[in-house]
Amino acid sequence: MLQTEVVIIGAGAAGLMCAFTAAARGRRVLLLDHANKAGKKILMSGGGRCNFTNLYTEPANFLSGNPHFCKSALARYTQWDFIDLVSRHGIPYHEKKLGQLFCDNKASDILGMLIDECQQAGVDLRLDTAVQCIDKTEIGFCLQSDAGELHCQSLVIATGGLSIPTLGASGFGYQVARQFGHTVLPTRAGLVPFTVTDPSLKAMCEALSGTSVEDCQVTCNGQSFRENILFTHRGLSGPAILQISSYWQPGDVVEIDLLPHLDLPTWLDEQRHERPNTELKTLLGELFTRKMATLLAEHWFESRPLKQYGKAELEAIAERLARWQLVPAGTEGYRTAEVTLGGVDTREVSSKTMESQKVAGLYFVGEVLDVTGHLGGFNFQWAWASGYAAAQHV
Ligand code: FDA
Numbered sequence: 001m002l003q004t005e006v007v008i009i010g011a012g013a014a015g016l017m018c019a020f021t022a023a024a025r026g027r028r029v030l031l032l033d034h035a036n037k038a039g040k041k042i043l044m045s046g047g048g049r050c051n052f053t054n055l056y057t058e059p060a061n062f063l064s065g066n067p068h069f070c071k072s073a074l075a076r077y078t079q080w081d082f083i084d085l086v087s088r089h090g091i092p093y094h095e096k097k098l099g100q101l102f103c104d105n106k107a108s109d110i111l112g113m114l115i116d117e118c119q120q121a122g123v124d125l126r127l128d129t130a131v132q133c134i135d136k137t138e139i140g141f142c143l144q145s146d147a148g149e150l151h152c153q154s155l156v157i158a159t160g161g162l163s164i165p166t167l168g169a170s171g172f173g174y175q176v177a178r179q180f181g182h183t184v185l186p187t188r189a190g191l192v193p194f195t196v197t198d199p200s201l202k203a204m205c206e207a208l209s210g211t212s213v214e215d216c217q218v219t220c221n222g223q224s225f226r227e228n229i230l231f232t233h234r235g236l237s238g239p240a241i242l243q244i245s246s247y248w249q250p251g252d253v254v255e256i257d258l259l260p261h262l263d264l265p266t267w268l269d270e271q272r273h274e275r276p277n278t279e280l281k282t283l284l285g286e287l288f289t290r291k292m293a294t295l296l297a298e299h300w301f302e303s304r305p306l307k308q309y310g311k312a313e314l315e316a317i318a319e320r321l322a323r324w325q326l327v328p329a330g331t332e333g334y335r336t337a338e339v340t341l342g343g344v345d346t347r348e349v350s351s352k353t354m355e356s357q358k359v360a361g362l363y364f365v366g367e368v369l370d371v372t373g374h375l376g377g378f379n380f381q382w383a384w385a386s387g388y389a390a391a392q393h394v
Contacts, residue, residue, distance in 0.1 A: 004030045004124070006394045007143060007152040009131055009172070011038035013380055014366025015158030016114040017387030022394050023121035030152070031123050032145065034130040035168035039111040041160070044167060045380070050107035052086065053079040053384070054377035055099035061378045063246055064371045065185055069346035070382065073354070077388035079381055089113045100376045134176060140361050154361045154394035156354075158387065161340025161367040162187060169334070173368035174343065180359045183345040185370045189337035190246040193237035194254070194328035201326060202235075204295060209233045211289055216240050217260040223247040226260060235328060242375050245331055246341060256324040259287060264318035268306075272314065276307035280317070296321075339379055343370040354390035363390040 006022055008015045011033035019031040031038075042050055054061070057079045059071045083101070086093060091113060092104035103109045118125055132144040140153040159173035174184045196202050208231035216229045218240040230238030244254060271283055281303040284293035297303035301317055309317075331337070344364045348357050354369075356362040365386040373379040 001149045001151065002030070002147065003151045004028045005152060006030070006154045006156065007032065007141070007150055008156040008158055009033075009176075010158035010160060010366070010368075011035075011125060011127070012158060012160050012168075012366065013039065013042055013114075013383035014160075014387040015156070016118060017384050018156055018158060018363075018365055018391045018394070019123045019125070020114070020117035020121040021388050021391030023118070023123045025391065027154075027394060029121075029123045030150065031118065031125045032129045032131065032147070033125075033127050033168070034170070036128050038115060038125065038127065040167040041164070042111045042114075042380075043107050044164075045107055046102050046377075048107055049102040049105075050110045051096070051100045051102050051377040051380070052093070052110050053082045053101050053381045055079060055095065055101065057099075057378055057381045061374045061376075062371055062382065063190075063341060063373075064346060065342075066346040066370070069349075069351045069369075070371050070385075072351045073385040073389040074381070077385040079377075081388075082381065082384050085117075086110070086113065089116070098376060131172075134179070136180075136359065154363065156363040156365060156390055156394060157344075157368055158365045159368055161343065162334045163189060163192075163337040163340050165334065173364065177344045177364065177368075180356065180362055182348050182356065182358060185342040185345050187340050187342040189331050189333050189339075190341040190372050191242045191338035191375050192245045192331040192333065192336060193232060194235045194241055194245060194248075195330050195332060196235040196326070197329040198326075200299065204299065205231050205235050206233055207295055208292055211292055212238055213258055213288065213292070215261055217257040218244045219255045219257075220244045220252055221247045221249075229256065234332065239375055242338070246339075246372060246374070248328065248331075250330065251327065253325050253327055256326070257322045258324060259321055262287075264322055265315050268314040268318055269311065272306040272309065277305050279303050279305055280309070338375070339372050340367060341370075341372045343368050346370050352389065353393040354386055355393060363394060365390045 005028040008031045019029050023029045062070045091109045129146045135142045141155045143150040157173045212230040217226045225240045225243040227240035228238045281297035354363045366383040
């Protein structure tokens with residue numbers, strides 16, 4: 001039997017942060033993970049370079065059934081605090097765009113830093129260690145695990161969401177939450193590509209697979225994102241699509257402005273006067289890749305010399321390009337999703353300490369909670385901030 005003060009289940013972003021911060025406060029911390037390696041998602045993140053935070057992090061970058069919940073933790077451990085930590089470890093980084101900070105070298109720099117902090121603070125990290133069951137005791141919790149029977153005062157659930165099961169994701173955190181009387185809000189894949197089944201749309205996506213369109217405005221349910229989109233064999237991806245996927249529900253229409261930077265009706269009218277013999281297809285070729293221009297000219301519009309179009313016809317073309325509406329068949333699901341929306345209802349958790357309001361000593365941190373960030377380093381910032389908040393109280 002092992003007796004300790006704090007057990008943290010899940011050695012991902014939030015669990016690691018919580019572990020070394022609590023240990024640095026002098027708490028005896030045991031950090032468990034059923035995977036054979038800590039922080040697998042960190043290693044995979046940001047295309048291997050880990051987009052570890054965002055300069056412009058604010059509560060508006062997060063989705064939650066309880067939008068105020070994230071404010072306190074984000075204010076008490078900010079992006080500047082994490083940047084400080086990264087700088088103290090001498091890890092080189094850069095801003096890629098839109099405040100997104102990435103490692104210059106590899107994501108393993110960030111994981112190495114977190115593990116180093118854990119070692120220095122004396123965290124007992126055990127991998128390949130699953131937990132079979134958890135019982136409440138008078139002074140804390142008793143766990144049956146691959147490491148034997150464990151007793152602790154505080155128990156932190158940092159098991160993350162359901163996305164990418166091959167990286168160790170499991171529904172364990174939700175199961176524990178339900179066991180202790182917590183509400184778990186319905187979960188679904190977020191930051192995930194769309195799939196399409198409509199035959200003409202599918203043919204278009206297949207034909208343009210690998211083509212990206214810079215600077216599109218994608219809108220759904222009153223939320224818009226302006227970024228690239230990417231055609232794939234199965235449908236649509238790219239940053240603007242991933243962002244909007246978190247706001248999309250099955251059946252919802254997604255509207256895409258393919259040229260938000262252009263006053264298209266005016267521009268088309270000007271072109272008709274300046275070069276009346278130019279074909280629409282040639283003109284579109286100046287705005288999109290040649291392949292895409294040909295496809296649009298063949299399937300969406302009938303390509304003719306510009307002088308043959310009336311003003312109303314050009315306006316209709318502009319409207320189609322600025323308000324392309326489609327209904328995705330679905331998403332690629334947890335297999336490729338970056339995050340899980342929904343999760344442990346934050347109305348039953350303290351926003352200051354991440355402690356359960358139902359069971360003293362039980363804490364939830366990171367993605368297992370119903371807090372989901374936009375694309376761009378926000379999800380890691382939530383993991384750091386919530387892990388840090390809990391670490392002050394466990
Ligand atoms: P996380 O998933 O990191 O950790 C959970 C840990 O719990 C895992 O180690 C897992 O093995 C363990 N676990 C699960 N069940 C268990 C059980 N039953 N027993 C024991 N252990 C268990 N975000 C961002 O801000 N910038 C980025 O660049 C990216 N990039 C990115 C790429 C990809 C491919 C994915 C899938 C995700 C991202 N994200 C991201 C999202 C980010 O990775 C995610 O939000 C955080 O890792 C969440 O941190 P957590 O610690 O909550 O969970």
